[in-house]
Amino acid sequence: MSRKTEIVTAVGTLGCALGVGFMMQSGEVAELRYGTTTSISHPSMEFVGKIVTMTAPDLEVETLNLEPFTVEGIKLTSALVPALPVLARPDTLTNVVADPDVFDLYLKPNQVEGSLLAPELEKMPDCAIAATATPQAAAMMAYTLSAPCFAGQTVVISHEDLMFSEVLSEDGTLKTDIPALAEEATIRAFFETGETIETDVQADSLALYDRVLVQWRGTAGVQIHAREFGADYGDEGHVWSGARRDLSAVSAGHGGYLTTLGDPTRESAHVAEVYTYPTALTKMSGAVDLTVETEVTAGNCDREIQAQAMQFSGGKEVSSQVMTLAMPDCDAIGSFLVLNNLLQDLTVASK
Secondary structure (H helix, E strand, O other), rough: OOOOEEEEEOOOOOOEEEEEEEEOOOOOHHHHHHHHOOOOOOOOOOOOEEOOOOOOOOOOOOOOOOOOOOOOOOOOOOOOOOOOOOOOOOOOOOEEEEOOOOOOOOOOOOOOOOEEHHHHHHHOOOOOOOEEEEEEHEEEEEEEEOOHOOOOEEEEEEOEEEEEEEOOOOOOEEEEEEOOOOEEEEEEEOOOOOOOOEEEEEEOOHHEEEEEEEEEEEOOOEEEEEEEEOOOOOOOOOEEOEEEOHHHHHHHHHEEEEEEEOOOOOOOOOOEEEEEEOOOOOOOOOOEEEEEEOOOOOOOOOOEEEEEEHHHHHHEEEEEEEEEEEEOOOOHOOOOOEEEEOOOEEEEEOO
């Protein structure tokens, strides 16, 4: 497949000694990779990418002890006043704050941990929150969440450093498949009001797979592209959001597949892509070229975007980087930035 590059910019060693290069592509290359795009000519442009190291956010826990109080001098004036609900006092208020420079996530504290309902409130809907997780093929986890009183609301799901947000259905449920990043996996759901629920599951087959994770907020337009064993863009071995594949490729040992979590069209959503390759089961030999690419769109042009890239091999994390990138102005809409060296290519051998 013929390839032309209108603009190529190399970025040298930055920040944490990680070299990140990227090039803008439009016209014929963009059309070959992604379909028809608007051709834009730029004789000379430079962009600066900055790599910073992310540390896991510290959790701050504050405890507020409330002393009982006594009320005197109250006279009952009517026997017809119905009994009011008795609410349990909030023994513990918990604030959970993640690094705002990375994810800008703030989870509000629980206001009341429990309550005793008066008889007239017994017909209220069941507000119990429940979650289950079961191991699936290819070290995936089938996750189900039920929260009837949170129907239509946004919930943030986290597992290890993976984070994505979803909107609960009209009946307050969510079903999704999550790639495991640890054998002893824990999945947490965070609600807008501060309630959380935690679920554990064992992912015993994780060591058989390599995984690449890229995550961001909102409409950043970030994409993982895996080109397996010499495949060019648009070929059978090109795996990306436009050609995700499914578990059948893994079970046959012929290639990997892509999972997208969250809604990339929502402005403030947490979104993630995970590429999985069955390294210990493969029937192929050679290299899988990995790149992170960003399309310049009306949602991200002329502003900074931020993304985190992580790689896992044999069930262990091998690298993690956070990238901040100044996007070109909106005249460049339809072009693509290709970030080189943010991910390490995979080298696999047939089993």
